Amino acid sequence: xxxxxxxxxxxxxxxxxxxxxxxxxxxxxxxxxxxxxxxxxxxxxxxxxxxxxxxxxxxxxxxxxxxxxxxxxxxxxxxxxxxxxxxxxxxxxxxxxxxxxxxxxxxxxxxxxxxxxxxxxxxxxxxxxxxxxxxxxxxxxxxxxxxxxxxxxxxxxxxxxxxxxxxxxxxxxxxxxxxxxxxxxxxxxxxxxxxxxxxxxxxxxxxxxxxxxxxxxxxxxxxxxxxxxxxxxxxxxxxxxxxxxxxxxxxxxxxxxxxxxxxxxxxxxxxxxxxxxxxxxxxxxxxxxxxxxxxxxxxxxxxxxxxxxxxxxxxxxxxxxxxxxxxxxxxxxxxxxxxxxxxxxxxxxxxxxxxxxxxxxxxxxxxxxxxxxxxxxxxxxxxxxxxxxxxxxxxxxxxxxxxxxxxxxxxxxxxxxxxxxxxxxxxxxxxxxxxxxxxxxxxxxxxxxxxxxxxxxxxxxxxxxxxxxxxxxxxxxxxxxxxxxxxxxxxxxxxxxxxxxxxxxxxxxxxxxxxxxxxxxxxxxxxxxxxxxxxxxxxxxxxxx
Amino acid sequence: xxxxxxxxxxxxxxxxxxxxxxxxxxxxxxxxxxxxxxxxxxxxxxxxxxxxxxxxxxxxxxxxxxxxxxxxxxxxxxxxxxxxxxxxxxxxxxxxxxxxxxxxxxxxxxxxxxxxxxxxxxxxxxxxxxxxxxxxxxxxxxxxxxxxxxxxxxxxxxxxxxxxxxxxxxxxxxxxxxxxxxxxxxxxxxxxxxxxxxxxxxxxxxxxxxxxxxxxxxxxxxxxxxxxxxxxxxxxxxxxxxxxxxxxxxxxxxxxxxxxxxxxxxxxxxxx
Numbered sequence: 001x002x003x004x005x006x007x008x009x010x011x012x013x014x015x016x017x018x019x020x021x022x023x024x025x026x027x028x029x030x031x032x033x034x035x036x037x038x039x040x041x042x043x044x045x046x047x048x049x050x051x052x053x054x055x056x057x058x059x060x061x062x063x064x065x066x067x068x069x070x071x072x073x074x075x076x077x078x079x080x081x082x083x084x085x086x087x088x089x090x091x092x093x094x095x096x097x098x099x100x101x102x103x104x105x106x107x108x109x110x111x112x113x114x115x116x117x118x119x120x121x122x123x124x125x126x127x128x129x130x131x132x133x134x135x136x137x138x139x140x141x142x143x144x145x146x147x148x149x150x151x152x153x154x155x156x157x158x159x160x161x162x163x164x165x166x167x168x169x170x171x172x173x174x175x176x177x178x179x180x181x182x183x184x185x186x187x188x189x190x191x192x193x194x195x196x197x198x199x200x201x202x203x204x205x206x207x208x209x210x211x212x213x214x215x216x217x218x219x220x221x222x223x224x225x226x227x228x229x230x231x232x233x234x235x236x237x238x239x240x241x242x243x244x245x246x247x248x249x250x251x252x253x254x255x256x257x258x259x260x261x262x263x264x265x266x267x268x269x270x271x272x273x274x275x276x277x278x279x280x281x282x283x284x285x286x287x288x289x290x291x292x293x294x295x296x297x298x299x300x301x302x303x304x305x306x307x308x309x310x311x312x313x314x315x316x317x318x319x320x321x322x323x324x325x326x327x328x329x330x331x332x333x334x335x336x337x338x339x340x341x342x343x344x345x346x347x348x349x350x351x352x353x354x355x356x357x358x359x360x361x362x363x364x365x366x367x368x369x370x371x372x373x374x375x376x377x378x379x380x381x382x383x384x385x386x387x388x389x390x391x392x393x394x395x396x397x398x399x400x401x402x403x404x405x406x407x408x409x410x411x412x413x414x415x416x417x418x419x420x421x422x423x424x425x426x427x428x429x430x431x432x433x434x435x436x437x438x439x440x441x442x443x444x445x446x447x448x449x450x451x452x453x454x455x456x457x458x459x460x461x462x463x464x465x466x467x468x469x470x471x472x473x474x475x476x477x478x479x480x481x482x483x484x485x486x487x488x489x490x491x492x493x494x495x496x497x498x499x500x501x502x503x504x505x506x507x508x509x510x511x512x513x514x515x516x517x518x519x520x521x522x523x524x525x526x527x528x529x530x531x532x533x534x535x536x537x538x539x540x541x542x543x544x545x
Numbered sequence: 546x547x548x549x550x551x552x553x554x555x556x557x558x559x560x561x562x563x564x565x566x567x568x569x570x571x572x573x574x575x576x577x578x579x580x581x582x583x584x585x586x587x588x589x590x591x592x593x594x595x596x597x598x599x600x601x602x603x604x605x606x607x608x609x610x611x612x613x614x615x616x617x618x619x620x621x622x623x624x625x626x627x628x629x630x631x632x633x634x635x636x637x638x639x640x641x642x643x644x645x646x647x648x649x650x651x652x653x654x655x656x657x658x659x660x661x662x663x664x665x666x667x668x669x670x671x672x673x674x675x676x677x678x679x680x681x682x683x684x685x686x687x688x689x690x691x692x693x694x695x696x697x698x699x700x701x702x703x704x705x706x707x708x709x710x711x712x713x714x715x716x717x718x719x720x721x722x723x724x725x726x727x728x729x730x731x732x733x734x735x736x737x738x739x740x741x742x743x744x745x746x747x748x749x750x751x752x753x754x755x756x757x758x759x760x761x762x763x764x765x766x767x768x769x770x771x772x773x774x775x776x777x778x779x780x781x782x783x784x785x786x787x788x789x790x791x792x793x794x795x796x797x798x799x800x801x802x803x804x805x806x807x808x809x810x811x812x813x814x815x816x817x
Contacts, residue, residue: 329709348713363706365706368705374724383714386715
């Protein structure tokens with residue numbers, strides 16, 4: 001035996017799926033993947049959803065989640081095979097030798113117990129440390145991970161710390177029993193960019209200082225480039241490419257890897273604003289019912305016909321609330337919305353059908369934005385029927401036209417949403433919005449739930465449609481790469497205020513205000529050493545800290 | 546071609562059988578419902594009288610068949626009434642919200658705080674006990690339960706993006722309730738319907754047993770138990786047949802409801 005920490009040989013993983021109206025069938029989701037990981041090294045597993053990266057990560061603990069079965073191959077940890085070992089042995093392995101950090105710390109912590117109790121649970125339960133020693137070790141880790149007040153933070157409950165802090169607590173939990181291997185499963189994906197950077201740095205330092213080996217799973221190549229020594233690119237259960245981080249980023253061999261590396265390079269030539277904005281948000285201040293503080297303060301922005309205004313900010317900055325005010329779902333306390341020269345009623349019920357038709361919306365989660373019991377034809381056809389009174393053959397012809405515009409085609413007309421992929425679902429939502437022939441479409445984080453390559457296609461589609469239909473987009477996003485790919489003007493929001501606003505070129509060039517600087521510098525760049533550089537040059541702490 | 550699991554097949558067969566017998570009772574029953582065919586009360590089973598005779602010498606099989614007809618008819622009608630009323634009101638309350646929801650929900654709470662059986666007994670003792678009244682009372686009382694369920698399910702669906710999208714499109718409440726929410730609330734409602742139907746069977750039988758349900762000489766399963774309960778002391782099984790019928794009907798309807806629930810839940814891959 002070699003003394004590799006983790007050795008995976010020809011790993012095969014299968015699952016049973018239940019396609020509608022058919023017999024259950026067994027499929028392979030990972031077909032023979034092999035790799036080795038030495039002590040203290042970090043291997044990045046990267047791929048789109050369905051690539052099998054999380055499944056492989058969990059296989060390092062001999063665990064198959066949700067009906068997934070490890071059907072073949074070998075997994076060696078510390079020189080012993082773990083796929084065919086006893087339960088008692090596995091119990092010792094999981095949580096002590098190999099630990100796991102999940103994507104959503106908020107969903108993984110028990111909300112009814114204090115953080116400390118959960119961080120030391122595995123070590124104490126297995127008798128590795130006494131309660132006192134484990135607590136001491138946890139405090140050390142809290143300090144190492146840069147958590148505020150490391151001596152007392154363990155006494156808090158999970159809801160009493162921020163999302164970024166909780167993710168670091170979870171890292172402490174994983175490191176507490178002095179494991180040999182930690183599996184990080186998308187630990188920063190659910191965080192804002194400005195928070196992600198701190199967590200990333202904390203994880204990187206903790207790995208270096210404790211000398212554990214790690215599998216770092218993510219879909220974001222720029223992120224993994226910062227923390228890992230080696231990268232393995234996966235696609236649909238197969239290994240595409242495996243090499244050092246330097247080689248993958250700077251010198252990718254496979255086409256697919258090249259696509260992943262270049263995916264964020266799309267640019268958009270910003271247009272100058274016109275004299276007659278189609279949509280004006282004028283001094284809007286708003287609060288939610290039953291609360292006594294404003295979530296929007298004096299928000300002002302303009303959207304020009306046929307152009308794109310990107311509203312950028314982290315979660316809680318008020319960008320989606322702005323959209324709710326514009327659509328009439330949340331009447332503002334002060335200020336007004338002007339559309340095409342006329343003032344819109346503050347409340348949804350006061351708007352005419354024409355007002356509603358001209359202002360459409362596309363949602364982040366295409367899954368829940370479509371009625372699962374309606375076919376694509378019904379979903380796209382309803383606005384045609386509702387606004388234009390189309391029926392029968394005329395309606396069908398228009399539906400097919402729209403399906404062609406979104407590059408899906410007539411064959412999709414009788415499908416149900418569950419039979420579509422994530423990107424296809426979002427396309428149908430776009431078609432539904434277009435069906436109303438709107439002048440403005442509000443796009444609320446429409447690409448953030450999608451894989452980078454798919455998201456890229458959706459952005460291109462939106463750009464093309466803008467040219468054909470001459471529609472304006474109000475594009476809400478937290479992702480600055482998306483902004484530069486699509487926007488003509490930008491509004492940066494922070495804590496309910498617009499902190500920077502103007503044409504794209506202006507907003508994205510210095511001098512910056514502190515927040516915009518933080519936001520811009522936090523977008524992961526696909527080069528080595530970026531993380532250290534940013535941390536060294538920062539002027540402002542991120543809000544989630 | 547869809548495959549029906551064996552459990553559902555058994556359920557379908559017996560449910561179908563019961564309903565078939567109920568619908569065609571006058572053609573299937575060997576005697577007339579009220580005719581006294583034997584001088585001996587509680588006569589033993591024979592070739593003429595497959596289940597024997599009842600306490601005053603009427604053919605028990607005939608009584609069972611006509612009794613099933615009455616019981617199933619009342620239960621079905623009451624269930625349909627309670628479901629239509631309960632789910633429409635429940636969905637409406639969830640969609641409209643605000644004080645309309647408050648007023649309706651608190652009223653339903655009020656009704657539900659009084660035990661159903663006692664409520665029914667009080668109402669039926671002052672009203673003339675006819676079949677429409679019986680159905681109305683049972684249906685209205687049961688609709689409070691359905692209302693609760695429908696509202697709870699709809700409140701969850703009402704906050705989904707596709708409902709918001711419909712509202713932003715300008716759709717009226719009618720479209721939102723019947724086209725967006727109802728299809729997605731159907732699975733739990735159908736499952737509940739199977740259960741509620743059985744409760745309705747038990748309820749009407751209970752009322753008849755207590756003498757406030759179906760009035761003699763009309764037969765129903767609860768009434769047959771009441772008429773023949775004294776026979777149990779002498780080892781005469783006449784009162785057990787209706788009990789057996791109720792039990793088998795309950796099981797078969799639930800097997801069918803389970804299957805329908807499974808099918809609608811997994812329709813087009815959606816799980817729930």
